[in-house]
Amino acid sequence: MASSTTSAVYIHVIEDVINKVRDEFINNGGPGETVLNELQGIWEMKMMQAGVVCGPIERSSGQKQPTPGGPITPVHDLNVPYEGPEEYETPTADMLFPPTPLQTPVPTPLPGSADGSMYNIPTGSSDYPTPVTDGGGNTDAKGARPSPYMQSPSPWPNQRTPLSVDVNVAYVEGRDEVDRGPSHQPLTQDFFMMSSGKRKREDFTTQYHNGGGYIPQQDGAGDAIYEVAKAEGSKGSDFLDRRDSTTTAKSEILAHLARSSSKIPQLDGPIPDPYDDMLSTPNIYNYQGVVNEDYNVVNTPAPNDLQAATPAPVAQNDTGDDDDDEPLNEDDDDDELDDVDQGEELNTQHLVLAQFDKVTRTKSRWKCTLKDGIMHINNKDILFNKATGEFDF
Amino acid sequence: MATFELYRRSTIGMCLTETLDEMVSNGTLSPELAIQVLVQFDKSMTEALESQVKSKVAIKGHLHTYRFCDNVWTFILQDAVFKYEDASETVGRVKIVACDSKLLSQ
Structure with missing residues (x-):
């Protein structure tokens, strides 16, 4: 699809660039001529794959090729494709190998x-x-x-x-x-903590389950509940377990809350009766639990293995609750990405890159003169020295 | 000599950029050298367009969007017709990005 002139100019540019950066590659501890040839080889291969350079014209026949060993360079297989378009895939695979070692x-x-x-x-x-x-x-x-x-x-x-x-x-x-923390088991857990700071929050919960230690309050008044609950001994863990479980009886929830809340200083306004109403609505209360548990599921593939103290029902709960969230999130992301991709495709599929000399407008009629442009239109690359545009807005 | 990085978005520029990316991530090439290659490409491409290309193109179309920002004109045309030499191309939507040629001569 490449017009002969475009292809010729492109080849000239490639050679020009390669020749003019040769000094940089060879001198001053540069990577050397081999790497330069590799660069040229991959570049030209991509150009041929893109269909903007005619393969046969290839430099190996090379009129201007000053490189002592143009097609030689057998150090890398990358130069193989010079000879035939079918082998393009091979060097591509080879190019993918170097990162592997x-x-x-x-x-x-x-x-x-x-x-x-x-x-x-x-x-x-x-x-x-x-x-x-x-x-x-x-x-x-x-x-x-x-x-x-x-x-x-x-x-x-x-x-x-x-x-x-x-x-x-x-x-x-x-x-x-x-x-x-309580034990050595988090050694593996460490990895996951490193991957996301949110895990720390989760660790606190774990420690409470184990009765491991006193964690300084850092994130608001909410944990005061934990401490009070913990002071009540085993009821503390019951409290947390209850938070995690949808199946626990409401009456037990209310009973626990009555006990705990009676000892918690109220800091953020009057204790609302509606709060009890909220509690009686399982969804809202579970939602608070899910905030913590979400991180488990997202960050840790198998949270139960890593944390002995985490009750099994949590995972079940998560799946149940996350069903509401995940579809929304995933779909939203996908849709947005798809839209963006499509939009960009539309925008970049046909592109003109140029310099403008003059742009004028008379009412809704625009005129512009461009020069030194590269057009990529209908999968063809077209170069121009001058272009005139007449657009109506 | 001042150059535009504009042409890096062309096919040849993208091919070069991809190549350099791969070689840098392979460790075969230092990022600094890759930048030098790109800068040289800016120069070589500009020179080649000035000296080797003589063709002229006429563009007509409906101007959907125009924008002038940081000395760069951007036009988005609909139903544009490109006439060059003895051929013509029609596209439903095309984007034109043009830098100020006067900046190069400075």
């Missing part, structure tokens, strides 16, 4: 490898510093590093050190919170 160290449990030492940290179970120390020692071949954090000044793993330090810090923080 970067990630492969993740599951590698060997503490000896330099990469593994960094990536191992998250997988280590209870003793975080150990793998770091091992890895650091082996990597530096100095065996006795006083502390894993001392890696930073070492010139060798310079690029990775900041990463590992960050990871450690994050884990130390997470661990502090865990230590306050």
Whole structure:
């Protein structure tokens, strides 16, 4: 679909760019000519895939190609496509491979490898510093590093050190919170906490269930209820359980509330009788519970495994309550995205990029003169030196 | 020489940008060098359009939206007809983005 002139100009531009950045690639510790050729190869391949450059014209036949080994560069398979359009897919797959090796160290449990030492940290179970120390020692071949954090000044793993330090810090923080908690089980839980701060809220709840500790009040007066409830001993957990359960009898709810509320100082106005009415409406009361539980479900695939104290009915409750919410959210997002996509497609499908010399308007009649433009219209790329436009508004 | 980044949105510019993105995320290319390549593309594309392209185009259509912001004109045309050389193209909706040519000569 590419017009011959457009294709020729594009090829010229590609060559021009490649030639003029060659110095940057070769000198000053640049990545070298190989990478430059790879860049050119991928770029041209994409252009051919887009249909704006005629494949046969390809540079390998190359009139202006000053590159000593134009089509050579067999280091990467990327140059293969020069010869035929069918093989376009192959280099694409190859291009996707390079990121993979970067990630492969993740599951590698060997503490000896330099990469593994960094990536191992998250997988280590209870003793975080150990793998770091091992890895650091082996990597530096100095065996006795006083502390894993001392890696930073070492010139060798310079690029990775900041990463590992960050990871450690994050884990130390997470661990502090865990230590306050009842047991070691949150080690796995830690991961999820890191992924979202909202989990912390959930941890507080867990600790209350276990009777683990006194958490400073940080988020408003609501938790005062918890403390009072907790002061009542086992009733505290009953209270929470009741919040989580739709099946609990209303009378029990009211009884608990009567006990608790009688001891809570009223801070935000008179105690409304309507509140009892709200309580008698299960949906409203459960809604408060769902606020916490929503985070469980969203952030943790299997909350019950991670938190022994979380009662099983919670999950059931969530699914029941979330049925009301999720369809709304998902559908809304999807619809919006779809609309946006469609809109953008409409807008960008045909596009003219140019410079304007003059734009004038007489009443509703617009005239403009453009120059040096690239048009992408009906899947064709058309270049122009000058264009005149006459539009009625 | 001043250049526009305008042409990066063209097919050739997008292909280059995608390529650079991939190579940077692969680690084969540093982001700084990728930027340099893009800047060079801005220059080369502008020069090529000035020196190598001689064709002229006439555009007509219904102006649906016009906008002039930060020295950039944006037109959205409906039922536009592009006449060039001996051919013409008709599109239901097209967007024209044009930078001020005087900014380049400064």
